[in-house]
Amino acid sequence: MNVDKEKLKSLLWSVVASWKADDGDLLRHADALEELLGDKTVEEVALLLIGENERLEVERDSSKVLLKDVISRESQLKAENEVLLAALKGMASMYGYCWDVVGGGLLCMEQNVQRFEDAHEAAQKVIVAIGKGEQP
Numbered sequence: 001m002n003v004d005k006e007k008l009k010s011l012l013w014s015v016v017a018s019w020k021a022d023d024g025d026l027l028r029h030a031d032a033l034e035e036l037l038g039d040k041t042v043e044e045v046a047l048l049l050i051g052e053n054e055r056l057e058v059e060r061d062s063s064k065v066l067l068k069d070v071i072s073r074e075s076q077l078k079a080e081n082e083v084l085l086a087a088l089k090g091m092a093s094m095y096g097y098c099w100d101v102v103g104g105g106l107l108c109m110e111q112n113v114q115r116f117e118d119a120h121e122a123a124q125k126v127i128v129a130i131g132k133g134e135q136p
Helices: 005-023 026-039 042-098 110-131
Strands: 101-102 105-108
Touching: 005 026, 026 042, 042 110
Parallel strands: none
Antiparallel strands: 101 105
């Protein structure tokens, strides 16, 4: 609804105050209110505002549901991230074991590479399980 709600509220309170005080300003305030509302009656404006409030309540409730979904998804992603980081740390620590010092130099030993590949395969299984929504 396109009406200055602050001005409307102020004019309505002025009308109410003048009516309660039974002073001569009631007609002036009522005329100012009528000018603000144009061709709409106070009752029409009240119904429009009630409708607007109902629509805003629906939007608010919908936003709450969306926010809960986002928070839930964020928690899920954090948990998945922790699992992936743990797997990555495990793989990174295994990487050092692929290398052996032989004759003053580093040599990649076949059995060590196999352990690294096994760790990589286990990490891949965890990633796939998480992608399916399963607990690893």
